[in-house]
Amino acid sequence: MLSKLLFVALVASPLVAAHGKVAVITGDAGGNTTALGIQGGIVPGPGKNSVTEVDTTVFNSKKALSNGLGKTTGGGANTLAGMSAVMAQSGSVLPQVSNGGSISGTIHIVTTDGAGPYTAVVDPTGTGAFASGTEATVTTQVPGKNGNIAAPNQRRFLPRMLVKMGLMKRAKNVNEDYPFSATIPAGTTCSGTVGGQSNVCLVKLVNPSGAGPFGGVIAIQMAGAANSSAAPAAAPAAAAAGTTTAEAAKAGKAGAAAKKAKPVGAKFRA
Numbered sequence: 001m002l003s004k005l006l007f008v009a010l011v012a013s014p015l016v017a018a019h020g021k022v023a024v025i026t027g028d029a030g031g032n033t034t035a036l037g038i039q040g041g042i043v044p045g046p047g048k049n050s051v052t053e054v055d056t057t058v059f060n061s062k063k064a065l066s067n068g069l070g071k072t073t074g075g076g077a078n079t080l081a082g083m084s085a086v087m088a089q090s091g092s093v094l095p096q097v098s099n100g101g102s103i104s105g106t107i108h109i110v111t112t113d114g115a116g117p118y119t120a121v122v123d124p125t126g127t128g129a130f131a132s133g134t135e136a137t138v139t140t141q142v143p144g145k146n147g148n149i150a151a152p153n154q155r156r157f158l159p160r161m162l163v164k165m166g167l168m169k170r171a172k173n174v175n176e177d178y179p180f181s182a183t184i185p186a187g188t189t190c191s192g193t194v195g196g197q198s199n200v201c202l203v204k205l206v207n208p209s210g211a212g213p214f215g216g217v218i219a220i221q222m223a224g225a226a227n228s229s230a231a232p233a234a235a236p237a238a239a240a241a242g243t244t245t246a247e248a249a250k251a252g253k254a255g256a257a258a259k260k261a262k263p264v265g266a267k268f269r270a
């Protein structure tokens, strides 16, 4: 009986999905954003994994420097077009980063496999081509070991032992926010077009979880170089709409080009 229980527990644990997601990221020169696929406050913090994990991105490859935007169980494949939904939530000014500056914000550990350490990879093409991206230096790290952290109610000795023995589910709700920051390499030039913005870089924030990896993809701009289309306040509505359409078309082309060039990530760019 005990061995049967043990077997069930051991088999069940790896199947329990677990997650860590990007809540908000700001640039050192202003602006803020959230990650592709994030649904915002409608997703509860505490609760069953099936309801708390819906907008956490899971990536296809275990390697941080790999192509693709990932997917969520709630929204399916993340796409560049999804950046419009991101900006509807967090505003039209993406994080603005000064030369050699940084991004900082909050990573939300949803369940126990969504912990740190996180890696940040900058894709200056803004297409999801992270295999040829550059790692940013993480200066404030999310706690965790190999992407795992004990749930608040697993942090005492006995529950820790039960988890080790496989008698307590690993992927439990954590529902904790941790600060995160990283230095974007000096000299970075962003050339992507996303969500009606030009001169955009994408940044992939990803943990090393064997059940994932988990994290998210955000868009940033280098301050001053980038934001001509980020200040459309004075433009007449019709002109603004025209710009948006043109930019969207450009984004579509950029996406298609990326698809051809980067087969590894193509399945995440529907």
Ligand SMILES: *[C@@H]1O[C@H](CO)[C@@H](O)[C@H](O)[C@H]1NC(C)=O
Pocket: 024, 026, 031, 032, 033, 090, 091, 092, 093
């Ligand atoms: C993000 O920026 C918007 C303005 O674009 C602001 O209203 C909002 O408070 C900011 N959010 C955070 C978390 O900084």
Ligand SMILES: *[C@@H]1O[C@H](CO)[C@@H](O)[C@H](O)[C@H]1NC(C)=O
Pocket: 029, 030, 031, 093, 096, 223, 224, 225, 226, 227, 228
């Ligand atoms: C946008 O760019 C202008 C210069 O082109 C700069 O003065 C301004 O600070 C930038 N805005 C942000 C939010 O970085």
